[in-house]
Amino acid sequence: MTAEHHSSPGELAKGARGTWGTRLAEARGLTLGEWFRELVLAELIAHPAEQVILAEVLALRMLYLNTVQIIGALKQIEAGRKAELKVRNMA
Secondary structure, eight states: OOOOOOSSHHHHHHHHHHSHHHHHHHHTTOOHHHHHHHHHHHHHHHOHHHHHHHHHHHHHHHHHHHHHHHHHHHHHHHHHHHHHHHHHHHO
């Protein structure tokens, strides 16, 4: 097996899907996603500082998604109230 140079994470992921990553996962009886998840978690356990950073990133992601969901719900309520007001004004 020769080492290949990948200039971007996307190229690395593409290489993993098509070649060595898939073979390593299959050798352990895992899907590529399961194998990659185990690899990342093992690295996080070995490096606690990165574990804290990942936790913060995931917390920010959750905060963002919850905020977007609330904004979307408010826009739906606002649209419903506008329609209700139009009906009242027509009557």
